[in-house]
Amino acid sequence: MKTQAFERLLQKEFMILDGAMGTMLLARGLALGENPEVFAMQHPGVLRDIHRAYIEAGADVIYACTFGANRLKLSGTGHTPAEVISANVRLAREAAGESALTALDIGSLGELMEPAGTLSFEAAYDCFKEMLVAGEAAGADMAVLETFTSLYEMKAAVLAARENTKLPIICSLTFDKNNRTFNGDSVEAMACMLSSLGVDAIGINCSPGPKGILPIMRELARHTNLPLLVKANAGLPDPETKEYALKPAEFAAEMREFAALGVQMLGGCCGTTPAYIAALKKELADAHRAEREQINEAAVCSATQTVYLDAPQIVGERLNPTGKKMLQQALKEQNFDYLAAKALEQQQAGAAILDVNVGLPGLDEAQLMPQVVKAVQAASDLPLQIDSADPAAIEAGLRAVNGKAIVNSVNGKAEVLQSVLPLVKHYGAAVIGLTLDENGIPPTAEARLAIARRIMQAALAAGIPKADIYIDCLTLTVSAQQEQARETLEALRRVKQELGLKTALGVSNISFGLPNRGLINRTFLAMALEAGLDLAIINPNAPGMADTVAAFKVLNNQDASGAAYIAGQAAEEQPAPTPAASEQDPAARLTHAVMQGLKSEVQAAVTAVLAQEDEMSVINRLLIPALDEVGKRYEREEIYLPQLINAAAAAGAAFEIIKERIAAKGSGAAAKGKILMATVYGDIHDIGKNIVKVILANYGYQIVDLGRDVPAAKIVATAQAQNIKLIGLSALMTTTVASMQQTIAALRESGWDGEVFVGGAVLTPEYAAAIGADHYAKDAMQSVEIAKRVLG
């Protein structure tokens, strides 16, 4: 019923929304900084007057006074979200009667989302769920999620609405001057992500007045088919008086421009009053809403990057533990820094999308997937491809993704299609379908095309748009089945031409068992691109692979003037090693390079040294002494912190190579002992802790980094579960040292048997002793001394 009433309104030429609530409340006695929702609840007469004035001005929809009625903003007021929302929605419903619909108004929660902030996706979801359930119960006709600046937060709110209510959902973001939100999220990503997420309308509110919003709306309209909304401020506020610049008639005249973009829901935000809405209604009386062109784009996105499949794109395949010992070890140890670094390397090498696969026997994939997704998102802003055969892991991954992801993969098996396609639809993802089924991989292009067609039909039936269905015709190994390379390419060509679907292909399978695999891979990649490949799933760091795609785009007229190609080639020119360095013996070169912090030189030197010495000898005879010498120079103030860190990072590059060789030999890790590190609960300043971590890791200690803002209980549980004997805690602020003290107390009470060292700007040796720490570390080098004493 409710949905029908909303649908009817959408048929109108224009749907008029109300104007500002806060502006009206301030005029009626709300104090600055006072909670508006609680004030409104306590002054029902005032609230009723405001709603009625907007209805009389011509609003078809009024927003209940619930914008900030979330548990974070209400904490300390003595009122719950359910109480405030219930009262204010009911009052709005009464005021609206049959003349208008009532929207449950939900604003951004007011805290910054992870990873930049401390609010987790799950916590945001819970806050929104509580509001939405209360709003629906109180009789709201729709949910408006507005003034958001984070698409991730928006996703949490949309899922909370869809999974717990039947309310129509309207999403509105606020943009800054540069067409991005305060959070950096883009208009294109908003269109890409929300158009797939099953919402009913999207738009823009607040922001810099109608004139400022217009170009942003034009961009939004270009990338979505959803109904559009604008609720603009009354121009820009005067910086001193905070008065808004536009008068009602001027506001209305500027708002009229949106009709030409096909925007159908219009209202006012900050600074507008019933007079503005009346003027808007009058202005639009003789206006006509322009017909909008249908959009049919194939695209995926993160919150900041949108990738269109109108030219071939590289999907980085290296976040996959199959056959990668170091990655397997990192996943087992939950060393997400390693994964983040691999993500970044692929981005720098030209990947546009990152495949994420955490499938490893013995590990809980569904539990690990969201953690890895979050760690990768913290390091890289590329869209993600969730790669798993386990529907639970796919779902957990899709939930955690900030953006529109790709699911890799489904295939022609009925059971797989039934279990995975509904997830793809629910989370607004795109999907890769493999052309195999219960009978395996068919040998002919014809039969693969038939499976592709079946996948397409099942996906369409599940409500997935055609543009979001990609087909992988499967690369087979040419040394075993030589005739199959051509069949794969033929199938790919026909999927594109006959079904009109985008295509994906994991390329490097082709060359197993052949010498010079890179050559076969590059050649096959070029052939596949010519056959119409859209998503090349490759190792972008392998020589020539990303270059092949770049070159193809020039030859295929998809890189205007070859600009991207030329820029890429220029960036790749590496300076030759200095003759002096290459003349020295490898061991001296390595020591010199570590002490000077020369990362690339270290990599070359360590490889040369390893040709002559075994791994442990290189660590003990060369790397550790070099680091010790660097540490001594730092103590003597001959070098400074930035140089110390650079030397440690350079040594880290050497350790990386050594660890890979040890892992490949399967002779066990070279780690000396485990150290747990965390920035304590309530504190978010973690760069000091991260510096100490880099240094300790390079002395061979295995660091279990729990991050920042870490609750004491998590530190206790991790220390006990992993039997860790040394814990390093950091806190920057005086206020959070108290949290450090509580953490130490909790560790002692738990019966944990180990030592704690602490560091941070406001700590002193005396202060450290007073809060119960065993050691105080003035700086990173002292942490090494402590670790040597405690762990050896």
Next chain:
Amino acid sequence: MPSELIIEELRPNRAEVLRYLRLPEGATPPAELMAALDAAEAELLAAAEPRFVWRRFGLNRTAAGIELSESGVLLPGRDIAGLLRDAAGCLLLAATLGVAADNLIRRAETADMGRALLLDALASAAVENLCDQVQNWLTQKFAGDMLFLTDRFSPGYGDLPLAMQRPLCQLLDAGRQIGLTVSRSDLLLPRKSVTAVIGLCPSPQPHRTDKCAACPARDNCPYRQSGGCNQ
């Protein structure tokens, strides 16, 4: 003078940056470090999105302390009372480099901790410079009304509690105006941000704030011992 301040380019004070990097007072920074700082500074300034918001308030002197007009928000403590002793009103200021600066630093930590360290120090100095630019402009603006500004004073300095971050941000509507939020432990997010109280006085004000006395790290700061910080 223009009615609105346009921040053109931030100029992080290099001496301040070197102090944040823990170079000893008087040390000559190596040429490579200065070159790396130049590169990191260009990167930071390209990414940073400096924003600020300010608002003028009257002051009510009550038995409980100094209260901001229109809001009932109390500014507790002796230090702020000292700062505002001669003040007829005050300005609240919030400034931030935006989430983009935090993201730049966090991502640099993954790839290259040395670069992250430089970016972090530069960003701290850059947000101070942003505040200086705003304050200089406000100084000129109010000079026309024969009003003089005191130094800035921020929650967490002296005895002005960190918990004041939240009400100050609320009064400035800082979340909506510049994307500045307060964590549940009263820290500003994005991290490279500042809020401050500035007194508006009828007579010229000395720079009376002893920065060290107000600093939470005063007891073990290496620069304080050498007298270097309080310039």
